[in-house]
Amino acid sequence: MGHRSLADCVADLRRHGHLIEIDREISPHLEAGAIQRRVYEAKGPALLFTRVRGSSFPLLANLFGTLGRARFLFRDTLESVRHLVELKVAPPVALRRPWRYRDVPFTALHLLPKRVANGPILTHATTISQLPALVSWPRDGGPFVTLPQVYTEHPDRPGLAKSNLGMYRVQLGGNRYEQDREVGLHYQLHRGIGVHHEAAIRSGKPLRVNVFIGGPPAMMVAAVMPLPEGLPELSFAGALGGRRVRMVQPDGALPIPAEADFVIQGHVDPSRTKPEGPFGDHLGYYALVHDFPVLKVERVYHRPGAIWPFTTVGRPPQEDTTFGELIHELTGPLIPTVLPGVKAVHAVDAAGVHPLLLAIGSERYVPYASERRPQELLTQANAILGQGQMSLAKYLWIIAEQDAPDLDIHDIGAFLRHALERVDWRDDLHFQTRTTIDTLDYSGHGLNQGSKVVIAAAGPKRRTLPTELPDDLRLGDRFEAPRLAMPGVLVIQGPPHSPGNGDMESLCRSLHAPAFPLVVLADDSDFSSRSLRNFLWVTFTRSDPAADIDGVGAFIDRKHWGCSGPLVIDARVKSHHAPPLEDDPEIERRVDALAAPGGPLHGIY
Numbered sequence: 001m002g003h004r005s006l007a008d009c010v011a012d013l014r015r016h017g018h019l020i021e022i023d024r025e026i027s028p029h030l031e032a033g034a035i036q037r038r039v040y041e042a043k044g045p046a047l048l049f050t051r052v053r054g055s056s057f058p059l060l061a062n063l064f065g066t067l068g069r070a071r072f073l074f075r076d077t078l079e080s081v082r083h084l085v086e087l088k089v090a091p092p093v094a095l096r097r098p099w100r101y102r103d104v105p106f107t108a109l110h111l112l113p114k115r116v117a118n119g120p121i122l123t124h125a126t127t128i129s130q131l132p133a134l135v136s137w138p139r140d141g142g143p144f145v146t147l148p149q150v151y152t153e154h155p156d157r158p159g160l161a162k163s164n165l166g167m168y169r170v171q172l173g174g175n176r177y178e179q180d181r182e183v184g185l186h187y188q189l190h191r192g193i194g195v196h197h198e199a200a201i202r203s204g205k206p207l208r209v210n211v212f213i214g215g216p217p218a219m220m221v222a223a224v225m226p227l228p229e230g231l232p233e234l235s236f237a238g239a240l241g242g243r244r245v246r247m248v249q250p251d252g253a254l255p256i257p258a259e260a261d262f263v264i265q266g267h268v269d270p271s272r273t274k275p276e277g278p279f280g281d282h283l284g285y286y287a288l289v290h291d292f293p294v295l296k297v298e299r300v301y302h303r304p305g306a307i308w309p310f311t312t313v314g315r316p317p318q319e320d321t322t323f324g325e326l327i328h329e330l331t332g333p334l335i336p337t338v339l340p341g342v343k344a345v346h347a348v349d350a351a352g353v354h355p356l357l358l359a360i361g362s363e364r365y366v367p368y369a370s371e372r373r374p375q376e377l378l379t380q381a382n383a384i385l386g387q388g389q390m391s392l393a394k395y396l397w398i399i400a401e402q403d404a405p406d407l408d409i410h411d412i413g414a415f416l417r418h419a420l421e422r423v424d425w426r427d428d429l430h431f432q433t434r435t436t437i438d439t440l441d442y443s444g445h446g447l448n449q450g451s452k453v454v455i456a457a458a459g460p461k462r463r464t465l466p467t468e469l470p471d472d473l474r475l476g477d478r479f480e481a482p483r484l485a486m487p488g489v490l491v492i493q494g495p496p497h498s499p500g501n502g503d504m505e506s507l508c509r510s511l512h513a514p515a516f517p518l519v520v521l522a523d524d525s526d527f528s529s530r531s532l533r534n535f536l537w538v539t540f541t542r543s544d545p546a547a548d549i550d551g552v553g554a555f556i557d558r559k560h561w562g563c564s565g566p567l568v569i570d571a572r573v574k575s576h577h578a579p580p581l582e583d584d585p586e587i588e589r590r591v592d593a594l595a596a597p598g599g600p601l602h603g604i605y
Contacts, residue, residue: 142171
């Protein structure tokens with residue numbers, strides 16, 4: 001049976017050797033986050049900080065630090081949840097293999113939340129200023145809740161059936177927030193909460209909001225699950241947690257999980273905003289200051305023995321990578337039912353998740369044609385870019401399953417090699433300009449504004465990718481230090497970007513590297529080519545397709561852009577980009593000391 005509460009989960013981890021308790025005083029200002037990142041990188045255990053400077057509440061970090069630990073947390077329920085998903089994909093299989101799905105009726109019993117008269121969460125009241133003031137990165141605008149579960153209900157149709165539970169950013173102080181009376185909420189209107197926000201604007205009424213922190217671990221996973229409309233996250237949390245979610249509802253307020261550790265209750269005036277941020281985010285850069293909704297705080301509750309769970313996000317991989325891996329394990333089989341013809345989709349974590357999608361589709365159009373080319377793939381690409389969070393992608397590379405039936409979409413190097421061997425830059429680039437991208441991505445021409453490109457490759461192999469630099473390579477003036485990032489991909493170092501100086505045009509005129517289908521212009525070619533992880537991060541987080549793609553022999557034919565020679569992506573830092581995340585050297589020295597002989601983390605990292 002799953003964990004009833006976060007305290008039950010901590011006790012379980014302690015019994016099985018998955019937890020280290022640190023009784024040395026730790027500051028929530030930069031230090032706790034830096035420790036968590038180090039331990040995550042070392043694939044270390046969960047961490048319980050029992051002495052937190054400025055707060056009486058312990059901190060729990062790295063709970064989902066490895067996929068193995070995430071599976072351990074839900075070891076009693078993962079199989080039954082997978083079975084639920086399989087039945088969603090193909091209901092008739094239950095008739096053919098009824099014994100395999102014998103656990104599904106019992107799992108279904110946990111889908112409906114259970115209303116109770118009281119619960120531990122209502123035992124104590126506190127204030128925002130008494131909560132751990134967790135600041136993860138030096139330029140963060142204040143303390144943030146980094147594992148929040150933000151709960152709302154549809155103003156026109158209140159109740160659990162139309163509820164939304166999402167992990168949206170919550171800023172507890174700083175900027176112009178009134179201490180203990182206001183906190184910031186950062187969410188995008190295309191998310192589930194955005195539907196409720198828009199309905200509140202129409203009605204002219206405040207939007208009631210609860211922010212849950214802690215509680216059963218299944219609640220945290222449910223808050224990030226891309227669930228279909230009509231399936232409340234609370235129901236999924238019940239299935240994954242192995243028990244119905246117990247909800248208590250104070251008079252006139254939204255319901256609260258009885259076993260939550262903390263709850264911030266309040267309401268949002270949907271027409272009012274305040275500056276929120278900066279915040280070190282999952283792309284590896286700071287999300288800058290912008291106006292976002294404000295939550296007027298009414299009450300703050302906590303249970304006895306409350307524990308504050310947290311994570312830090314930054315340049316991937318980080319702990320949120322585990323959420324993505326777990327989500328893929330549970331929902332991957334659903335993709336063909338939601339997107340017909342699409343066999344698999346992979347949001348590339350190393351590139352910040354949203355900037356780069358890889359997909360495998362079917363190319364069945366015109367089966368009698370002598371040479372296959374992308375046709376059905378383009379239909380599937382449009383469907384992918386119209387689906388939920390995948391609509392935030394900037395680069396979508398899609399290939400045909402028929403060309404490589406055994407290709408693993410998670411082998412990013414092999415996928416890109418396959419595509420680069422087949423792509424024809426004259427025909428296979430398909431742009432969407434002046435469209436929406438991730439709010440956290442500053443590579444475009446404005447907040448939430450940028451472009452997309454679909455790179456669709458199908459058919460026989462066109463070229464052999466070079467694996468070393470040729471002797472006759474020519475770059476032209478001001479371009480230097482060519483490096484091989486991977487077969488067929490050349491990285492060149494250029495001067496600092498300056499708008500309108502014609503660098504890309506100059507490079508495309510002078511470049512002679514006909515064997516390389518892809519060339520990337522970077523600020524530091526050594527760093528960008530040192531690893532596949534570096535290449536993916538630099539190339540796809542620092543470029544906007546419509547503005548930063550050029551090519552040798554570029555042309556426009558009937559409004560279609562293509563090139564006859566290598567494609568060139570300008571992945572240099574631009575003046576409008578957000579600054580990258582960097583560690584504080586003094587904090588890093590303190591973290592080093594904790595791992596020295598005799599320190600509480602000796603031998604962990």
